Amino acid sequence: MQRIGVFVCWCGTNIAGTVDVVAVAEALKKEPGVVFSANYQYMCSQAGQDLIKAAVKEHNLTGIVVCSCSPRMHEATFRKTAAAAGLNPYMVEIANIREQCSWVHKDVPTGTEKAIILGKAAVAKVNLNVPLTPGESPVTKRALVIGGGIAGIQTALDIADAGFEVDIVEKKPTIGGKMAQLDKTFPTLDCAACILTPKMVDVAQNEKIRIFSYSEVTEVKGFVGNFDVTIKKKARYVKEELCTGCGACTEKCPMKKVPNDFNLNMDTKRAIYIPFAQAVPKVATIDADYCNMLKNGKCGVCSKVCAAGAIDYTQKDEFISEKYGAIVVATGFNPISMDKFDEFAYNQSKDVITSLEFERLTNAAGPTAGKLLRPSDGKHPEKIVFVQCVGSRCDACNEKGKEYCSKICCMYTAKHAMLTRDKYPDTDVTVFYIDVRTPGKNFDEFYRRAVEEYGVHYIKGMVGKVIPDGEKLIVQASDLIAGKQLKIDADLVVLAAAIEPDKSARPLATMLTASMDTNDFFTEAHPKLRPVESPTAGVFLSGACQGPKDIPETVAQAGAAASKVIGLLAKDKLTGNPCVAQSNEMMCNGCSTCERVCPYGAITYEDKEFRMPDRSTLIRRVASVNPAVCQGCGCCTVACPSGAMDLKGFASEQIIAEVDAICK
Amino acid sequence: MQVKEYKPLIVAFCCNWCSYAGADLAGNNRLNYPADVKIIRVPCSCRVNPTFVLRAFQRGADGVILCGCHPGDCHYTSGNYYTRRRMALLFSMLDYLGIERERTRVEWVSAAEGAKFAATMNDFAEKVAALGENKRLEDLRCKK
Secondary structure, three states, X not given: OOOEEEEEEOOOOOOOOOOOHHHHHHHHHOOOOXXXXXXXXXXXXXXXHHHHHHHHHHHOOOEEEEEEOOXXXXXXXXXXXXXXXXXXXXXXXXXXXXXXXXXXXOOHHHHHHHHHHHHHHHHXXXXXXXXXXXXXXXXXXXXXXXXXOXXXXXXXXXXXXXOOEEEEEOOXXXXXXXXXXXXXXXXXXXXXXXXXXXXXXXXXXXXXXXXXXXXXXXXXXXXXXXXXXXXXXXXXXXXXOOOOOOOHHHHHOOOOOEEOHHHOOOOEEOOEEOOOOXXXXXXXXXXXXXXXXXXXXXXXXXXXXXXXXXXXXXXXXXXXXXXXXXXXXXXXXXXXXXXXXXXXXXXXXXXXXXXXXXXXXXXXOOOOOOOOOOOOOOOOXXXXXXXXXXXXXXXXXXXXXXXXXXXXXXXXHHHHHHHHHHHOOOOEEEEEEOOOOOOOOOHHHHHHHHHHOOOOEEEEOOEEEEEEEOOEEEEXXXXXXXXXEEEEEEOEEEEEEOEEEOOOHHHHHXXXXXXXXXXXXXXXXXXXXXXXXXXXXXXXXXXXXXXXXXXXXXXXXXXXXXHHHHHHHXXXXXEOOOOOEEEOOOOOOOOOHHHHHOOOOOEEEEEEEEEOOOOOEEEEEXXXXXXXXXXXXXXXXXXXXXXXEEEOOOOHHHHHHHHHHHHO | OOOOOOOOOEEEEEEXXXXXXXXHHHHHOOOOXXXXXXXXXXXXXXXXXXHHHHHHHHOOOOEEEEEEOOOOOOOOOOHHHHHHHHHHHHHHHHHHOOOOHHHEEEEEOOOOOHHHHXXXXXXXXXXXXXXXXXXXXXXXXXXX
């Protein structure tokens, strides 16, 4: 028989406000096995933990029930407390009387009654708990970073700095991501390339970092410390190790009309291309959709001009298998498509552009060499209208846009407006906004400078319609402060499109079994306390894949993710989860049903010798579970027709005891 | 004679990785649902043996709901698919035994869907309450 101690937490007034904690402690004292019960204001505090430790010693407790917040919050804390008191940490059960009781029910009698029942279920379970010892598994001391934007670059550099090997997988031909497309960065206005490209070079030169560019992750198996990942290196028809990046091929290629996605299709590139001058790796790539040689076998100019002999038209996709201890997701974001926003005439007029397109127009390496010219006629625009929140902060019922705030648009629009007024003081710049949101160091000062020093017109109100009218655009909008409708003409309209997670994130989340929110942003293990970890052990989050972020925040999060990875890789062995499946050999009939349902291949069969009552021996085929591979889902326990399989920590007997306690 | 207000007894099996966290989120956001719902934490919805559901009905539960990760998002890759099939079979058997379909349910609730968790429980509790007490499988020998 167990000797159980029950500890009821007030959590200040969080629990005590709707649950009579004294009554709960008293009621649970009468449960079988309970020899001690207490209540305290903050059980998780040092004093509360000391109370538990003292009770374990004084009353010789063998099991502990803590009625407190969610086990997802403090189960680990109380397990450590139990271990410190000399108990097996798995002799602790939590009754969740905060998130699932006091916070969702309003009156005290109801809350108290439910808390007692939840406590009873936990006591019933602890009565059947047995001490468990976790197994150990080795750690592969190498990390994988998926995505080579500023988030991935910073994470990889920080991990490599600590002495661990890192691989970056980037789906584009070069690393750099969105930041490589930007002109200047707020609020300091230093040029994006000047701060990004040295980091890209650092990555290329770091011996610990390998770059798989133009590659994708296609399969992930295994678990924390031991991931098996398959990477697809897409055929670029150029031998990476031979290409010197001289660019001769890109000059001579006769196929000149390929849309240049790096410049958001505002100009063209050749069928063989290097995305931009500072690309890393600086290797040419052939666009198979446009290359004449690959399409109909006629051309071959690039291979003739390539002095290094790097062109290989027969190259195939290559699959690489690699082992990793930790995986960092840094898949980033994209502006949403403007196709559904007909009111802004984005598809009708070339002079309605998105902010990222504006960024390329003002970039010295962009299609206009940094001169702000209208895409339609190459004239200098004299009146520019910026429209904020295009697709951000939309109604839930409005399927065109996103409900959330994209966070970066207010600042980059202030930047665009300011830079335009700085370079071309004769230009008239108007910004339409819902609110201007500038929470960040030196952000509000920056915005005020745009208004006060640079004379940008900020008008509170939304743009209803943009109508192309000859060379001009007519912008219909409301001015909420003046309370009137406006109709102004403009030469260029710039839309601050909402940002959304990259489309590759959803299939990747499925591969990693990492969870996502309804907007396809990755969810963190805890919104406040574990912001860079995914709930899936060994998977970490960096940058805008977790939510809209500006560059300083992204870099900070990238560093935080790296430090978490380093903490993991620094360990030689990982303590596993002891709640794994276990087969009762006496009951197993070797039918293989469990083996077929196990998603991890943790179950194998072996022939075992059994002693019969008549002293003869019998060899029988029985299941055996590899505790290092088993993740403890319990699927096999239900599939087993003879009931031989059970799950430690969530044994059938224990769950039935909980059901009984609840239904009593 | 005083009539005691009827309160249904509902057992909810929740996957640790999604709906249990979804229930926590409902708590964080103070979204109310009936106290009749009592949650049992399981590592995965596929840990729920049909016998657990039967046991709950035997002991007098009025409704049983299983919550797991959305199809394709199972923390253990494929557990919720097993749940879906197993419970489809079990529920049709229970239907045959006279346990109304509204008393059993499988629902997908992610860790981010606190509002969906609360809404699901409100809806389920209301439907079960409308059916009244469930005596069909109750085993009186279990009642002490």
